[in-house]
Amino acid sequence: MQEFDFYSPVYALEEINSHKEEILAKTGLVVDSFKERRKELAVYVEFVSLDEYLGCIDKASNILDKNDVDFIALALKMGCPVWSNDKDLKKQSLIEVYTTGEFIKKYLHEAYLE
Numbered sequence: 001m002q003e004f005d006f007y008s009p010v011y012a013l014e015e016i017n018s019h020k021e022e023i024l025a026k027t028g029l030v031v032d033s034f035k036e037r038r039k040e041l042a043v044y045v046e047f048v049s050l051d052e053y054l055g056c057i058d059k060a061s062n063i064l065d066k067n068d069v070d071f072i073a074l075a076l077k078m079g080c081p082v083w084s085n086d087k088d089l090k091k092q093s094l095i096e097v098y099t100t101g102e103f104i105k106k107y108l109h110e111a112y113l114e
Helices: 010-018 020-027 031-044 050-060 066-078 100-113
Strands: 006-009 045-048
Touching (some): 010 031, 010 045, 031 045
8 A cells, every 4th residue: 555745834723723723623622532532643645833844935825725835835845746636726826736535536545556
């Protein structure tokens, strides 16, 4: 089975923390479960600081949704696609973007057929 490396700007983890109450309300998680899931996330995702992909920010800043600049810049730096269901993110042409369905079809489905 194929192994994956997942990356995210560290600010995304900060966003998760700042929206904790909203996440708890929408998911029905209790605080202890939220903290546990957040810890698990850090096991599977490498959170990358801005200084590591700062050189790609200018190129990425031409996209429409400025909230996605860090994700595009990080993907440019790492030379990898982005996994997102954000329809606006798919409109840019700097990097490839896979929805969850596309990711499963392209990577996971093939892995289970091997």
